[in-house]
Amino acid sequence: MAIGDLTAVDGTDLYYVDVGAYDVQGYGSVYILDADRPAVVDTGLGTNVDRLLDAIGEVGIDSLDAILTTHIHLDHAGGAGFLAEEFPDATVYVHDIGVRHLVDPSRLVAGTKAAVGDQWQYYVDPKPVPEERIESVDGGDEIDLGDRSVDVIHAPGHAPHQVVFHDRGDGVLFSGDAGGIRPEGADDLFPTSPPVNFDLEACLADAETIAERNPAYICFGHFGHAAFSPDLMAEYEDVLTGWVDRVREKRAELDDDEAVIEYFAETAETVEPWGERKSRAENRLNVKGVLGYLDEQD
Numbered sequence: 589m590a591i592g593d594l595t596a597v598d599g600t601d602l603y604y605v606d607v608g609a610y611d612v613q614g615y616g617s618v619y620i621l622d623a624d625r626p627a628v629v630d631t632g633l634g635t636n637v638d639r640l641l642d643a644i645g646e647v648g649i650d651s652l653d654a655i656l657t658t659h660i661h662l663d664h665a666g667g668a669g670f671l672a673e674e675f676p677d678a679t680v681y682v683h684d685i686g687v688r689h690l691v692d693p694s695r696l697v698a699g700t701k702a703a704v705g706d707q708w709q710y711y712v713d714p715k716p717v718p719e720e721r722i723e724s725v726d727g728g729d730e731i732d733l734g735d736r737s738v739d740v741i742h743a744p745g746h747a748p749h750q751v752v753f754h755d756r757g758d759g760v761l762f763s764g765d766a767g768g769i770r771p772e773g774a775d776d777l778f779p780t781s782p783p784v785n786f787d788l789e790a791c792l793a794d795a796e797t798i799a800e801r802n803p804a805y806i807c808f809g810h811f812g813h814a815a816f817s818p819d820l821m822a823e824y825e826d827v828l829t830g831w832v833d834r835v836r837e838k839r840a841e842l843d844d845d846e847a848v849i850e851y852f853a854e855t856a857e858t859v860e861p862w863g864e865r866k867s868r869a870e871n872r873l874n875v876k877g878v879l880g881y882l883d884e885q886d
Contacts, residue, residue: 592642597758602620603619604619606812607640613861614811614861618643622647626652628640630657630664631657631664632664633712634669634715637670640667654733655668658751658766658809661747662696662700667714668690670714679723680721681725681740683726684726685749687724705869739753741753741754752766752798758804759805760807761803762807763807770811771861773860773861774859778827781832786877786880787881787884788828799820802816838851845879854868
């Protein structure tokens, strides 16, 4: 899958496009659902919205009815305002906690800049979404797309405003960041534990919830979809637990949080297609989130 490519998920009405987030092949996966009420799931950073618009046209969709956001982190919802402007009849669906941040993204932008540092060069300031265009959702809700309903499941471990969406008709679950990250070609799942709201116990509960749903496919927030097995989420639980233990042990050894962050950045295994730069940046961000979680535990 190359940047700009459109991929179909076999046996479904689902497609996804690589919008080229961070200039990393595969990292920005935006899903397009060719339903009676056409929808997208997540929107990418917003920096390459033209790629998404081209893909929507390639699928044969003239107008969107629904923009579903798994959570408001800008690599998932940064393009929501751009899409809402392009498709004036579309409703933006987001967890209740995230509504105010789509209406006024200023605090979200400030927090993102503090978290990602020099990676901000790959972002663009998001456009506000008019409040009347937003419908808040929470766990237990259903979104009617005409020929199907999509279940909303609250998954707050990665962030309190995160939900996952389950299209039972096609057997597809959109996991946002609740199911981890599997770079294209990698055998292993990688943790995602960014600041400021990472919560290990809640993440483990989210993984169990996804396993209980047992969809045919899991659609990761990054690097596309995969055939699903509950064993995948058992693997992710082990990955997360082991990751937090490693950071906890290194903090006890070094007794200096900046030194801990730099240790994991400098020793990061280079994962393709991330490359060295993005691999280090991912580790740096994820360590910050774990350190914040450990502070909360103390």
